Amino acid sequence: MIKRLLTIRLRGAFLSAVGGKDKNGNAKEVSAAKICLYTLLYAFIAVVFFAFVFIMATPLAAVLISNGGETLYFGIFMLLSFTAIFVLSIFETKSELFECKDNDLLLSMPIKPRDIVVSRIFTVLFYNYLTELIIMIPVMISYAMFSGSVIGIFGGIYVTLTLPVIATSLSVGVGYLVHIISEKFARFKNLLVIFLSMGFMLVYFVGYTALMENLEGIIENIDANFEEIAEAFSFVGVIGSVALFKVLPLIIYTLLGGCIAYITLRTVAKNYIRIITRTTKSKRAVYKEKALAKKSPLVALSKKELGRFFSSPTYILNGGLGLVFQIAAAFMIAFGGSDIIQIEAEGMAEDPLLMESLTMMLAPIFIALLVFCQSMVMMSSSALSLEGKSLWILKSMPLKAETVLLSKCMPHLILGCASSLLSGIVVAIGAGVTPAEAMLCITIPLAASVLFAFSGIIINVLFPKFEFVNEAQVVKQSLATFLSMLFNMLVGIMVFIAAIVSMVIGYASVIMLAVLLTLVLADGLMYLIIKGPISKKYSTF
């Protein structure tokens, strides 16, 4: 039964990933060419991440392995992949295990709860293996480049195979706890989930930043102070020694990992029915009659869309996290901008021309940073898909397709533009830029917000996914979200390139003005596309 359930889930995931499902979620024939195209697209993304990890791993491998610090090398990347898998999959397991819409259906069938649990954990595990491979393959290549140790290669393979199991088991356990806590405080469920998620991410980012800073220190001082460094990071070394098949750490790791996986699986399977059928008591809202005022259809639709956004922690966290990043980045620039100038001044003082160029380049870099943060906002790319089975409501109403699609962009437009405006003003005031640069700091991120909102809905209309068992499948894993992320990243990179070009050839304000005009033109073009072919396409749903 586990095999059957797992096959159904993975087949569904595969078909969704290669566009093999129609808008109602039914399987449709998918051509070999289409599969090849999607494979190439995913391969491209994988290569980008591979390259990122490889660039990080190679200098470390070079210095650590030549100094006999192989265990430290493996330890660092085992910790990195473990944390990435653990943090990224806590809420995935929560929604995959406890919030699936097909829970009732499966439980009504003669299927053991253990089989349901195992099949769902395996689905999460499958995605986690992909994350692990993206990290560990370049790590192993770097290792092989600087060490020919067969034990290390086999150890790396062993770790690659076992680490996701342990990290997934732990994330299932924590996801289970988060679910229980959020059900216990049902009234504050959304707030709680958001705060917990932000907390986990904050811990991850703080940890990651600290690790990167330490890595720089290790690379710089390795020859002089290797003994000291090895001692300071002895715990990391012990973890890494598993990959070199050191007997005691290997036994502890294997036994501990096995126990964690077994206990988690057993606990969740044993309590599964009780967990997902639990009814929580929450304070009943009392209806008080009050006069309702008439609003325009667009306002009514937009209010509804905002209501949807703020009612779903999954949607907020995956779609709107960029807003927090953008505002945080703006304050960091405003209050840390002078530090950046100072650092540059220290490093480049001997070259006044370069120093001048860099100072002139600060504003474009700030703008590019704000745009890049905004590119992580992906609310509109799943807005239409989230209608799901309630699409009939909009379709049966006397509404223009254009009005519906614009309303779908509204939360993205309102929150994205508000965040860009605030961030732009903070940077303009705090970073000491010229009035012309201040205008660009405000207007370019604003124009980018509009572009991301419009492009998101266009992509969603082209690749809708109306059938889903939990919101995460749409907000996090759908093709539309994936493509939207890719598009936004490309725009962000283009703005960065423009900022760098302005450093090389000068004329920063002119180049950034050209960026602004390009974005405004793209906004207009996107709006016309929504009004024309995309509205037509929506009418066929």
Next chain:
Amino acid sequence: MLKINGLTKKYGEKCAVDNLTLHIAPGEIYGFIGHNGAGKTTTLKAVTGLINFDAGEILIDGESITAKPLECKQRIAYIPDNPDLYDFLSGIKYLDFVADVYGVGEERNAKITELADAFGLTADLAQPISSYSHGMKQKLALISAYIHSPRLIIMDEPFVGLDPKASHLLKEMMRRHCDAGGAIFFSTHVLDVAEKLCDKIAIIKEGKLVVKGTMEEVKGDDSLEEVFLELEAEND
């Protein structure tokens, strides 16, 4: 009020509705009967503008649903067999949203109070729809359908999930709506209800219209159930 002329809808090779013609006049409750998969829901969805069709025309008050969909949709209300509503909204917010889209003015307040009281849903209006039972969702969908005083109401299995009191109330409301000059086109499997409630009836099988007419013309001295089963057997 509603004219369906030669409606044909295909899903790939399968013809879900085949050259269907039906005319519904103001004041009529028109029942639509057929076995599962006969093409009832497809027809109702085509009338509502939810799906496109391959041939034929659908006119609502003389306006084509394909040429002037917004004008047609303004005049009709649709209640599906399984009302998937916006779970994240409360009942009152959903009704307010529907009233806004249909351009209902201040009169919405009195209408909501009247209809919610009648269906016994007033106390639950502030609750999120996610906490509603199937029957409560059905009641909310019914209230939302009546909120903009549509001329034509299209209902797909409207009695499923309703308690006896709400069923009785719905039947009364359907009658009152038609007595006031409106029309209702609904599908049902509950033949007793159809027999008592409908002015006219149509039976569809495998997408094709088998029989249509007034209740007397269709069933004569027999019960509707007997006629339906006979027609089913004849065409097998």
